[in-house]
Amino acid sequence: MEKPLADCIRPQKLEEMVGQHHLLDEGTIFRKNFESKRVRNMVFYGPPGVGKTTVANIIAENSGLSLFKLNGTSASIDDIKNVIKETDSIFNTNGVLLYLDEIQYLNKKQQQSLLEFVESGEITLIASTTENPYFYIYPALLSRCLVFEFKALSIDDIKEGLLRAANRIAVKLSDEALHKLALSSNGDMRKALNNLDFLTVSVEKDKIIGIEEVNELIDKAHIAYDRSEDKHFDHLSAFMKSLRGSDPDAAIFYLAKLLKGGDIIAASRRLLCAVSEDVGLAYPQLIPLVKSCVDSALQLGLPEARLPLANAALLIALAPKSNSAYLAIDEAMKDIDLGRGINVPRSLQNTHFDGEDATIKGQNYLYPHDYKNHYVKQQYLPDDLKNIKYYVPQDNKNEQAFKEYWKKIKKND
Numbered sequence: 001m002e003k004p005l006a007d008c009i010r011p012q013k014l015e016e017m018v019g020q021h022h023l024l025d026e027g028t029i030f031r032k033n034f035e036s037k038r039v040r041n042m043v044f045y046g047p048p049g050v051g052k053t054t055v056a057n058i059i060a061e062n063s064g065l066s067l068f069k070l071n072g073t074s075a076s077i078d079d080i081k082n083v084i085k086e087t088d089s090i091f092n093t094n095g096v097l098l099y100l101d102e103i104q105y106l107n108k109k110q111q112q113s114l115l116e117f118v119e120s121g122e123i124t125l126i127a128s129t130t131e132n133p134y135f136y137i138y139p140a141l142l143s144r145c146l147v148f149e150f151k152a153l154s155i156d157d158i159k160e161g162l163l164r165a166a167n168r169i170a171v172k173l174s175d176e177a178l179h180k181l182a183l184s185s186n187g188d189m190r191k192a193l194n195n196l197d198f199l200t201v202s203v204e205k206d207k208i209i210g211i212e213e214v215n216e217l218i219d220k221a222h223i224a225y226d227r228s229e230d231k232h233f234d235h236l237s238a239f240m241k242s243l244r245g246s247d248p249d250a251a252i253f254y255l256a257k258l259l260k261g262g263d264i265i266a267a268s269r270r271l272l273c274a275v276s277e278d279v280g281l282a283y284p285q286l287i288p289l290v291k292s293c294v295d296s297a298l299q300l301g302l303p304e305a306r307l308p309l310a311n312a313a314l315l316i317a318l319a320p321k322s323n324s325a326y327l328a329i330d331e332a333m334k335d336i337d338l339g340r341g342i343n344v345p346r347s348l349q350n351t352h353f354d355g356e357d358a359t360i361k362g363q364n365y366l367y368p369h370d371y372k373n374h375y376v377k378q379q380y381l382p383d384d385l386k387n388i389k390y391y392v393p394q395d396n397k398n399e400q401a402f403k404e405y406w407k408k409i410k411k412n413d
Contacts, residue, residue: 005197006190009168010054012061018164018189019157020051020150030148039063039097041118043137044128046150047262049188052128055150056099065097065124072105080113087122096123103127104136111138118144132265135298152187152232152263155179161189162196171200176211184218186261236266243274248317255313259306268294271312282322282396286315320396328390341382348380373409 011017014024014034023030033040039059044052060067068083087096103111117123118141125145129136133147153161159182166173173181173196185192195217199209202217235257242250258267275290293312297305335341347365366376379386393399 004194005165005169005200006193009165009193010057011051012058014055014058016164017051017054017058018161019153020055022151023148024055034059034062037063039065039124039126041125041145042127043103043133043142043145043147044126044150045133045147046130047152047187048130049185049190049192050150050153051189052150053099053101056126056128059126060097060099063097063124065095067097067099069099069101072100072102075100075106075110077110077113080110084113084117084123087117095121098123098125100125100127102129104129104131104133108138111141115141115144131298153185153189154187155182158182158185158187158189158192162192165193165196169200171196172208174208174210177209177214180211180214180218184214232261232263232266235261236270239267240270240274243270243313243316244278244321246317246321248314251313251317252310255309256306259302259309262302264297264302264305264309267309268297271309271316274316275312277326278321278323279316279319280322280325281399281402282320282394283398286319289315320398322394322396322399324391324394324399327392331390335385335388341385343382345379345382347378375409377410377413 014031017024022028025031044056046052057067066086068086070079070083083096083098098114100106114123114125115138118125125141127137127145133142137145159178162173162178162181181192181195184195195214196209199213199217203209203213235254239251239254239258242254255267258264271290272294275287279286290312293308293315296308300308366378368374368376370376381388393403
C-alpha cells in the first residue's frame with residue numbers, strides 16, 4: 001500500500017519543521033530541553049496536522065529510549081499492559097518512551113493504569129490531543145506532565161511546507177494555486193499535503209498545477225475564514241469586542257467565522273473569558289450558564305456545537321455589563337507586583353499558640369457570625385494597604401443593590 005505524501009516527507013529533524021516557532025526556534029525553553037536530551041512527560045495539545053506526532057517522533061529518535069506507539073482511538077487496556085511489560089525487558093535498559101496519540105479517547109481506568117509507571121519514571125509519556133487536556137485527561141496523570149500548545153499553522157507556514165513537498169516530488173505550483181491550497185487547509189499541513197498529493201497524480205506529467213485544478217478539487221471557491229496568525233487573532237479580537245459592545249449580530253457573525261475555521265476551542269475560551277470580564281457582577285448568574293453551554297459544545301463537537309455556543313454568545317451580548325471584578329483583580333495584582341501587602345494582619349494569621357517570647361499575646365480575631373448582620377468591623381488588608389479600595393461598584397442593578405445593602409450594614413463604621 002502506497003504511503004500518503006505527508007508520511008513520505010515527514011520531517012526527521014526539528015530544523016525541517018514549519019511553524020510552532022514559539023516552541024521550536026533556537027533559544028526557546030522547549031528547544032533547549034530537546035537539545036539536552038532529557039525527555040520529560042509531556043502533553044502536546046492543538047488542532048490536527050500541525051506537527052504534534054512529528055515532533056514526538058523526533059524527540060523519541062533523539063532520546064535513546066525505546067519507542068512504543070499507541071493510538072487512543074484503538075488502544076485497549078491490554079495494549080497498555082504490554083507496553084508496561086516492556087519496562088522490564090533487557091532490550092529496553094535505557095528506558096521506555098510511550099507516544100500516545102489521541103489520549104482523550106482513553107477512559108479514566110486506561111489512563112490510571114499508566115500513572116504508577118509514569119510517576120516512577122519507568123515510562124516516559126508523550127501524549128497528544130486535539131481537545132483541551134484539562135477537560136479530557138485524568139488530573140493525576142496531567143499533573144505529572146508538561147502541557148505544550150501547538151498552534152494552527154499560518155498561511156506562510158503551509159506555503160513553505162507545500163513548496164518543500166513540491167520540490168521533493170518534482171512538481172510545480174503556480175502562485176495562485178499555492179495560495180489557494182494553503183488557504184483551504186485551515187492551518188492543517190496534512191490536509192494541504194493530501195490535496196497536493198491528489199493533484200499530483202491527477203495532472204499530466206511536467207504540467208504546472210494551476211488555480212483551475214485547485215478550484216476543481218476544492219469545493220469552496222471562497223474560504224470563509226483562514227487561520228493565519230494575524231487574521232486569526234483579528235477575528236478573536238473582533239468576537240470579544242462585539243460581545244463586550246453588546247452587538248448580538250456581530251457576535252454571532254464572528255462566532256460563525258471561528259467555527260467555520262474549526263476553531264471551537266478558541267471560541268469557547270473567549271466566551272468563558274467575556275462572561276467574567278465584561279458581564280461579571282452585573283449578571284453573575286450567567287457565568288455558570290455560559291460554562292454549561294461551552295461544556296455541551298465540547299461534548300457535541302461540530303457542527304452541533306454551534307447551537308450552545310450561539311446561545312452563550314447571544315446571552316453575553318444581550319446581558320448588562322460590568323468590568324468591576326476585572327479592574328479590581330488587576331489593581332490588586334499591580335500592588336503585589338510592587339511588593340506591597342507582604343505581612344498578613346495578625347488577627348487573620350493561622351496562629352494557634354503564642355510562644356513565651358511573643359510580644360503580643362492572643363490573635364484577637366473577631367468572628368463575624370457572632371455579631372449583628374454577620375458583620376463586624378476589623379482590618380483584613382495588610383497595614384500598608386489598609387485604606388485601599390480595589391472594588392468600586394458600577395451602575396447596574398446587582399451592584400447597586402450590593403452597595404445599598406453594605407451601606408446599611410456598615411452604617412456605623
